[in-house]
Amino acid sequence: MIRAEMAAPVRMRRVAVVAPEKALRESLVRIAEAGSVEIDLAWDGGPDVRGPAAMRLRRLRTEPGQAVLSEAPPDLGALEREGRTDLLAGEKQLEERLGSAVRHGEAATLAGWCPEAEVGATAARIAGVGGALVVLRAPRGVDPPTLLTGADTAPPARPARTVRRSLTPLVSTYGTVPYADLDPTLPAGIVYAVMFGVMFGDAGHGMLLVALALLLRAGRPRRLAALRPLWPFVAGAGLAATLAGAAYGEFFGPTGVLPVLWLAPLEEPMRLLAAAVVLGAVLLAVAYAAGIANRWREGGPASALYATTGIAGAALYLGLAAVAGCVWLGQAAFAAVGAVIAVVGLTLAGVGLYATTAGGPGGAVQTGIQLLDAMVRIGSNVVSFARLAAFGLTHAALGAIVWDGTTALADRGPAGVVAALLMFLAGNALAFSLEALVAGVQALRLEYYELFSRLFEGEGRPFRPWQLPVEHIPCAVAGATPPTAGEAVAKEAARRGPAKEEHP
Incomplete structure (x- = not known):
């Protein structure tokens, strides 16, 4: 059962980092080490930043690698002489945040965002040096940044989130989920695996994918170690392909090792085609349901009612589907009910689309074109799922050719036996590689264009916490009484004028 907090992005809190001026640097160092707070900057951190570390880093004319932050205020001159661009880059980032602070007397404040589950731990982390993390009311009209459950920057959690972590790239590659929307990560992964399995239906090939997933989990081969977090995703696709292959009776082709539990693709192509279209129709209905929920969460009942990806679009889709189904089954009398539902959906969608135009005859024409496009898209999207059957047939045909040879x-x-063995191995290797690529791309295409286009109407902003490794440098390098970066940046901020204060 999916818990409520896993059905939406990680809950964010607007926070303020408050600390005495002398304790601000150490508080920020601890925040950077924790990597759980996204801090608002007064400027973009480009050429406008002229702090001491930034100037020394620019003089070195060397591209820094991974930025590192020094726990104690370092001797910037010594770092420049030693060519420590990593520490200078870390100090540059620190200067940007110190310069973005709003100062009042001896206190300084920085605003930002933090996952709700991390607020307590972060507050305790900086309390030891005199800082405080204060929860603020979220500003009106500003959406918090989005962090999906299981993402790399999400708070550490139970091993079950390993699966969600492997599926996160499937969603983030499409775009950033708006903060108000549902988190589609887990359902999207399941749907992808099902569609992939239908097109890659061979129990032998599916088991090879599962074996590949287990190798990735073990960190083998080492050249693919970076792909280790994706092993649950690969295992799920392999399991779906194995089950589909068992239903088709395919095990490295029609070898007869497995009985046909449902249908043989090459013997009943029309039945497979009809099943693929029905599966697509069901998935589109689920996508419309999720779209209704997202429109409601984004803009309330009116947005959900009139949007073409909300109730209006869902009614139009269901009405047209009912008409097509009744005509296909020879129940033309019941098609009238579907027609009424479609007209209601068309009317609601027309009202919503017309409200976004400039009005008048031009707005009416624009609305008519958009409504026609919506109806054509519904039909084309349903038919598009026929590719599940088409590529499933292609995979079965390749397997049959290899087995016949x-x-x-x-x-x-x-x-001939030796040649047959070579033919079997080479043919299956080719079919496995080619069909895995084709099925993977086509499942992704269906997910993005047919399903995600109904879930999302806009894009959110990803959560980017400030996170740097902290280095404990010797006192000789740090210097006995070096000027702090906070003092230098404070002077620069005073020269520029006070930073604009945010009102959460």
Whole structure:
């Protein structure tokens, strides 16, 4: 069962980092080490930043690698002489945040965002040096940044979130989910695996994918170690392909090892085609349901009612689907009910679309074109799922060709047996590689264009916490009484004028 907090992005809190001026640097160092707070900057951190570390880093004319932050205020001159661009880059980032602070007397404040589950731990982390993390009311009209459950920057959690972490790239590649929307990560992964399995239906090939997933989990081969977090995603796709192959009776082709539990693709292509279209129709209905929920969460009942990806679009879709289904089954009398539902949906969608135009005859024409496009898209999107059957048939045909060639060579004596074995291995390797690529791309295409286009109407802003490794440098390098970066940046901020204060 999916818990409520896993059905939406990680809950964010607007926070303020408050600390005495002398304790601000150490508070920020601890925040950077924790990596759980996104801090608002007064400027973009570009050429406008002229702090001491930034100037020294620019003089070195060397591209810094991974930025590192020094725990104690370092001797910037010594770092420049030693060519420590990593520490200078870390100090530059620190200067940007120190310069963005709003100062009042001896206190300084920085605003930002923090996951709700991390507020307590972060507050305790900086309390030891005199800082405080204060929860603020979120500003009106400003959406918090989005962090999906299981993302790399999400708070550490139970091993079950390993699966969600492997599926996060499936959603983030499409775009950033708006903060108000549902988190589609887990359902999207399940749907992707099902569609992939239908097109890659071979139990033998599916088991090879599962074995590949287990190798990735073990960190083998080492050159693919970076892909280790994706092993649950690969295992899910392999399991779906194995189950589909068992239903088709395919095990490295029509070898007869497995009985046909449902249908043989090459013998009943029309039945497979009808099943693929029905599956697509069901998935589109689910996508419309999620779209209604998202429109409601984004803009309330009116937005959900009139949007083409909300109730209006869902009614139009269901009405047209009912008409097509009744005509297909020969129940034309019941098609009238579907037509009424479609007209209601068309009317609601027309009202919503017309409200976004400039009005008048031009607005009416624009609305008519958009309504026609919506109806055409519904039909084309449903038919598009026929590719599940088409590529499933292609996979089965390749398997049959390889198996027929193998059996033909095996009847030609000992040399034929060797040739048959080579034919079987090479043919299945080619079919596995080609079809895995094709099925993977086509499942992604269906997910993005047919389903996600109904879930999302806009894009959110990703949560980017400030996180740097902290280095404990010797006192000799840090210097006995070096000027702090906070003092230098404070002077620069005073020269520029006070930073604009935010009103949460």
